[in-house]
Amino acid sequence: MKIILIAHDAKKKLMQNFCIAYRGILSKHELYATATTGRLVEEAAGLTIHKFHAGHLGGVQQAGAQIESNDADLVLFLRDPLTPGRKDPNPANIIHLCDMHNIPIATNLASAELLVKSLDRGDLEWREIYRR
Numbered sequence: 001m002k003i004i005l006i007a008h009d010a011k012k013k014l015m016q017n018f019c020i021a022y023r024g025i026l027s028k029h030e031l032y033a034t035a036t037t038g039r040l041v042e043e044a045a046g047l048t049i050h051k052f053h054a055g056h057l058g059g060v061q062q063a064g065a066q067i068e069s070n071d072a073d074l075v076l077f078l079r080d081p082l083t084p085g086r087k088d089p090n091p092a093n094i095i096h097l098c099d100m101h102n103i104p105i106a107t108n109l110a111s112a113e114l115l116v117k118s119l120d121r122g123d124l125e126w127r128e129i130y131r132r
Contacts, residue, residue, distance in 0.1 A: 001029045001030070001073040001074060001119065001124065001127060001128075002029070002030045002032065002066075002071060002072050002073050002074075003026065003029050003030065003031050003032065003072075003073065003074045003075070003076065003119075004032045004033065004063050004066065004067070004072050004074070004075045004076070004077075005019070005031060005032065005033035005034075005037055005038065005041060005049070005076050006033065006034050006037060006055065006059075006060065006063060006075070006076070006077040006078070006079075006091075006094065007034075007037045007077070007078040007079075008078065008079050008080040009080070010080040010083065011078035011079065011080055012036065012037055012040055014078055014109060015037055015040070015041060015076075015078050016040050016041055016044040016045065017044075018076075018078070018109065018112060018113075019041045019044065019045040019047060020044055020045045022113075022116050023045050023046070023047060025116055025117075025119060025120045026045075026047055026116070027047055029119070030050065031047055031048065031049045031050065032049065032050045032051075032052065032063065032066065032072070033049050033050075033051060033052065034051070034052050034053070034054060034055040034059035034060065034063065035051050035052060035053055035054040035055075035057075035059055036054055036055070037055075038050075038051035038052075039051065060093070060094065063075075063094065064093055064094060064097050067094065067097040067098060067101055067103055068097055068100075068101065070101055070103075070130075072103055073103065073104075073124065073127040074103065074104050074105075074106075074115060074119065074124065074127075075094060075098055075103060075104070075105040075106070076105075076106050076112045076115070076116075077091055077094055077095075077105060077106070077107050078106075078107070078108065078109065078112065079091045079107050079108075091107060095107070102130060103127075104124065
């Protein structure tokens, strides 16, 4: 499965820790991320990440294009709802695209854990059929 990782600046450390904790599950899948998030996760968790541009330099649009072409199965977008940084991507477009294309998205740690555990159990295998 193809998983996209995006994190606001205030949530990048949380994304690193999440990926360390779920490395065993995530390592079985293709991972994509915006540049800084991807680099940080690679360094911390030792996972291979296909990196887009930095989020504010078009990386979020690249992720959106992958979602729009139904070439993603799961999105983990850890966002900071209280104090997003000036260059943090607006999650509205990604959420909208995921809703349009029936792609599961997690925007906080609790939903990310539920989706990754579901992925490990095989609960998201319907995406293989849906993607065809």
